[in-house]
Structure formats: C-alpha cells, structure tokens
Amino acid sequence: MILVNRETRVLVQGITGREGQFHTKQMLDYGTKIVAGVTPGKGGMEVLGVPVYDTVKEAVANHEVDASIIFVPAPMAADAALEAAHAGVPLIVLITEGIPTLDMVKAVEEIKTLGSRLIGGNCPGIISAEETKIGIMPGHVFKRGKVGIISRSGTLTYEAAAALSQAGIGTTTTVGIGGDPVIGTTFKDLLPLFNEDPETEAVVLIGEIGGSDEEEAAAWIKENMKKPVVGFIGGRSAPKGKRMGHAGAIIMGNVGTPESKLKAFAEAGVPVADTIDEIVELVKKALG
C-alpha cells in the first residue's frame, strides 16, 4: 500500500453539498476514518455524525488530519486545495472537474512549495483495497492483492480493478491522478512509491492520449523500476485536436499522440495491453 491506509484520518471539504454528503456516506461505509468536514458558513453542524467547521484551520486545530478530500464546486476548488495546504494537510485529493486551468497552474506550484501532495483535480481519488477509500470509486470492485494502479481515467480503472480482482490477483493501492491538463501528481511521482512498497508486486499504468506524462513515466521506469509495469493507452483511435471527454485528452500537433506513448513504453520494456482482459493476462505473465 502507498499513501493511505485504514489509519488515515480524513477531512472532507464541501461535506454539506450533495456530492460531498453522498460520498462521505459511501466512504464511511467503506471504513474510511473521516474525522471532520468543512463548509464555509456551516460550522457547528454535523453531517452523518461528522463535525463540520467553517475553515480547514479550525478543523485541524480540533482534529488530527492526514488527508483532505475536496468536493467543492469548480470556481472555488483550487482555493479549497490551497486552504488545505496552508493548514498543513499533507495529502490533498481534489475530485472536482472543470477547474480553470490557470487556477490549477497557480495552486499546483504553491501547494508543492508548501510541501503537501496534491492528487487531481478531476480525479476519482485513492483507494487502498479493503483498508480505506478517499475517493468516489465503487469500493466493492477492489479486492486486496498484489497490483498497484495509477490511472488518468475513472471508470476504466474500476474495470481494470474488477478484472484483476476476479482473476484472483487483486490490488494494493489505486490512484486516479485525474484527467485534466494540469494535475498535482503524475505517473512518475507515484512510481517510486510503488517501487518501494513491499506489498505491490506489479504496477498497471492506465494512460490516455494528450500531454507527455506517459513518456516521462516510461523514461523513469527504464532507469529505475524494479517491478514489472503493464501499460494501457486510452483514446488510440481519437482524432487529432478533439477533446475526448477529459479536458486533458487531446492531441495537439505532435504532442500527446498514442504513437509517441506506445514507442516510449516499448523502449522502456513496458508491455501495453489493448483490452482490459489483456491487462490481466499481461500482469499474470509478469508475475510468473
């Protein structure tokens, strides 16, 4: 497991909103240790037995907080992430989709300077199977096992985790890093953690068209990775210049093409699956 486990104490920002409440319930049912919530102006309330504060600063003054998950609407989401970082929350999971890009450019740099780790935005969050879920994924498809997953997609990740679980292989920690052009944490930031995690025996990297994060990951794998990695690239048939659902899934000029990503994986010795079933086959093969 990496980043989070059953002991991780979680704050929910935007806890009183529709999405915030719904997923707080889901996370509590999964066993996530939610210690507090924040909604500006709703301090003093309780949601599902969780105390609500006006500011993150007040929440951390009253509770030990290891991570925050953010369900704040897009116009205020980057500010919420900055609030968490300034209050010293070490891990920030930003679920919100549709955040202005320049807000993220500013927030990502500042949060890094403050020493917190930001996952997302526009991401499904993190799950350590059968331990804790700091995200919005369906928990029941993640069975505890051997494989770490890092992904730019949501649903496709659930598919891969379900297939690995059905095959009896299972997962350790799954991190949805998000589908936006500027995200806090990329593939290559997380690979070293899986590399050192004794429980993780292989890593599945679910990429897609757009940007060059897969290429950077491949370069890192080539030099440093001790464990087998299986790759996947979504949107291989997508036309150039069209945004495929995710704001970041777009081929611009020669940047972000599937050819470039496949080539990088090939050079790093990373086998690439064409289908979800093939992910399972390739993982099985890699594990011997």
Place this chain on the structure above:
Amino acid sequence: MPLAGALRQGRWSLNLHEYQAKEILARYGVPVPPGKVAYTPEEAKRIAQEFGKRVVIKAQVHVGGRGKAGGVKLADTPEEAYEKARAILGMNIKGLTVKKVLVAEAVDIAKEYYAGLILDRAKKRVVLMLSKEGGVDIEEVAARNPEAIHKFWIDPHKGFRPFEAREMVKRAGLEGNLNKLAQVLVALYRAYEGVDASIAEINPLVVTTDGQIVAADAKIVLDDNALFRHPDLAELREVEAEHPLEVEASNYGFAYVKLDGNIGIIGNGAGLVMYTLDLVNRVGGRPANFLDIGGGAKADVVYNALKVVLKDPDVKGVFINIFGGITRADEVAKGVIRALEEGLLTKPVVMRVAGTAEEEAKKLLEGKPIYMYPTSIEAAKAIVAMVGGAA
C-alpha cells in the same frame, strides 16, 4: 466525475475570431492596426473610405490557412475593398462559410516576428514562445528549426515582468524598439491571464517601416472552464460554427464529440468511452460519436443520450457500454427501455453492462429487443457485424 453534471461549464473550446482577439489585446495595451468588421461589401467599402488608406480584407472564420484559401486580400481603394469583400464573403473555407470580414488598415512590414503563449503541461506553467520567424505556421518552424523558437516559462505567482520580457527580446534577437517590444509581450501575458486564455498568439508581430510595433494578426482560444468568470466573452460563442448535435448534447450536459463513422457510442466515464471507441475501431468498425453520460446517471440521462445519438443520420446502430460504479446499471436499463417503448430505437442497440446492479439490469432487459453481450469486445464485434464494417 460526478460533480460534472451540476458544475460542468462549457464543453467546447472557445475560439475567438481575429477581430475579437485583437479587441482583447488592444484593451490590454497591445497596439493593433485600426480595423472594423463588415458583413456586406457595402460595409467594407464604407470602412475603407473612412480609413482613407490601403486596407486588408480578412475572412473571419474559425480555421487556419485563410490566406492560402484566398480569404485575405489587399485593397487600395474603397471600390477595390467592395470587390474583394464580395469575393471573400460567402466563400467556403474548409467547410465553413465566410459571413464576415475584418477590414483593417494595411501595415508596411519591415520585420515579422512570432509571439505566443500556451500552457506547457509537462512544466505545469504557461510558456512564452518568441521567434524571429513570424508570419508563418509556428508548428512548421518548430519542426524545421526548433532553435529559432525561444521559450520562457512564466512564474504564475510573479507574472511576467518587463525585465524578463526585455531579456527575452534580446535572447530571441528581435530588432526594433526594445522597450516597445517588451511592453507588447508583457501586455500579451496580462491579456492571457486576464481573459483566462489557453492560447494567445500574435503572428505576425510586425515592426513597421516607420518603427511602429503592431499585432497584424492574433489568435486567442479561451479556457472553457473559466468562462463563468467572463460572461461577456462566453457570449461570443457562435452556435452555427459548432456541429448541431454537439450543441444539443452540450445542452444536456454531455461530453459529446461528433466523429465520422456510423456506430453510435454511449458509455459512462470518458476513459471507458475512449476505450469503447478504440475497441470498435480495432474490430473494423467506425464510431459516429463519443458520448459520456458521466457518473451517477439516472434513466432520463440515458434516454436523452439515446435521443441525441439517434438523431445523427449517420448512425446505423448503437453500442452502450456501462460499467456500473456510482452509476447503476438498472437505471441505464430503465432509460433504454423508455426509449424503446417510445419507439425511439429505430436502429439496432447492442449493450454490455457490468458492475453495480448488473443482474437487475439484465432482468429488466430480458426478452427486450436489445442485444446483450457479456464483454465489451464481443459487443463491439456484434455491432460491427450488424452495421457492416468500415465502408
């Protein structure tokens, strides 16, 4: 992600016309040649008369390569402006009809440079690109002579300072008034930040024969996610420039992209939909669209998705691919059944459902004329067999 439904802003990238981009740049202090928009040859003539100088008539359409297509012409007299505007208005450039032209004072060019701002995803910063090779396609320059493009990654918190701009002008070897050139670059960044652009470009940035510096052409693309901060700019969207189905899908809050095949695709989650497109392609089919119903969709959302997809005359069959997580497969089934009962399903529909409420969904669809398959790949093969492969 599920927040999308409630909070999704626009889904399109908002391209501005040259004249709109220039208006914005001028507001931030970038000198632009005087110009006005004309919708008729008479208006073009009147504007040329008013300027009393040589003018350039430029088609205002959302495609590149206007010049090569004959959409940019010089006119020495108002009469000539009338003739040139008449030739350009109504012209078809890469499938788009020219409905308006910019009539601008022609500039006497001594030097043509390039200045552009774009997001560098890998560096997570906005990058300024500056080159002596202006007036041509910058991607060509990048391919042919990458050293000719000088880059500076802007600190988002400090902004772009005049001294940095001056250093960039020197580094790129631009000739002309150093302070004025630097001021233009600083103003370009202020505009980029001010309107939440994703691309802002001046090409060419012209030094005139009498030493003036002007943006002879400009391009701005806005960040959709930030349009809520700029209601005035959001109004510049031209619905007729978009595919009508993309407009309709966007009204329902769907992420929809029109593609050129004949198989309608509906799925939940952008990654899964992309994967579904890839699978259909792999087995020899051609998707007609990308449509993501998002997370947690209820029956009516699925019903609306089918309505949009089946409105496309190219669609000969539909493939619905659902992995139930937060989305319940039985809700999806209910939406499909409603569409069926209302006689909407005039084309074969192939489905694959898995995950949350999978069994309930299958029970609901039992005996219905919907083709169910246990895996995505089998469903992809089936729909391709039904509509015929790549034509």
